[in-house]
Amino acid sequence: MEYGGYNDSFYIVRDGILRAFRSPSDKDLTLWFAFAGDMVVDMFCYFEKKKSLIGIEAETDVSVFAISKTKLEQVCNSSVSVANTVRHIFERHAFVFEGNILSLWDCDSGMERYLSLLKRHPELLQNVPLKKLASYLSVTPQSLSRIRANLKM
Amino acid sequence: MKDFIEKINSNYGVDKTAAEELLNNAEIIHIPKHSYLVWSMVDITILFILFVTAS
Known part of the structure; x- marks a missing residue:
């Protein structure tokens, strides 16, 4: 497990609950929760190679499947079906993320x-x-x- | 493992064989409650200040 301001690994939660948050000044803002079977990636690190803007904390004891970006790219280069699966997971993740936000916004x-x-x-x-x-x-x-x-x- | 593949499939609708191949290339990491998977720069800055202050 790498600690620091940069983590471009790809995770799938095996068990437990993770929470992404941001702590401007004395506030603690929750961005999302992730549960068993959910993908977790720090998007700024993964796509932009930038330092993380969020923290991701275990709300329970958590286990995750972890694969570094380098290894993930190697696996995707050697298997079209895995590459398609990873692409599909990213697409579906974006869809679900937007749906979660809208389901909250739609509430009065x-x-x-x-x-x-x-x-x-x-x-x-x-x-x-x-x-x-x-x-x-x-x-x-x-x-x-x-x-x-x-x-x- | 099979149950977990089913869970991923229900979440993302992915090919189960490919999902299993993906997971076979991953390692399992355990994160204790209240530990961090990714630390933000704010956290790191605070830790750095604490470290410098302590030393």
Whole structure:
């Protein structure tokens, strides 16, 4: 595992939950979550060869399948079917990522966004602190607490 | 492994044989809870400052 500001490896989550975040000043903004079977790549490093602009943190104990970009390119050069599969994974990943954002934007309220997330990934609620969920849903932790309290009533 | 290939297939709709070949070329890495897969430059800068301060 390479630590540092640059990581162009290709990962597929085997087990657990990863979270991408950004920490401008004292904030902690959640960009996405990744679950078993999901691809994880730091896009700035992978495509632009630039230092990472995000951190990726394990919210649970996590295991991943990891393959360096160099090795991935070697494998893709030697197998058309693997190359097509990797291309398809990237395409599908972009589609799903956009869908996740739209599913949040289409909700008019924090309550709807919370319920939408609850429906898609109920495991987040047991494994991720309220503050991080709130930043993903673009609500304050206090608002999310109120939403959860209202749902329990 | 077969179940996991099915999971990838359900997520991305990929060719299962090729997906298995891809995974056979990968290594499995374990990341403890709250550890980082990628550290941002902000994290690294803070660590660097802490390191310099400590020394």
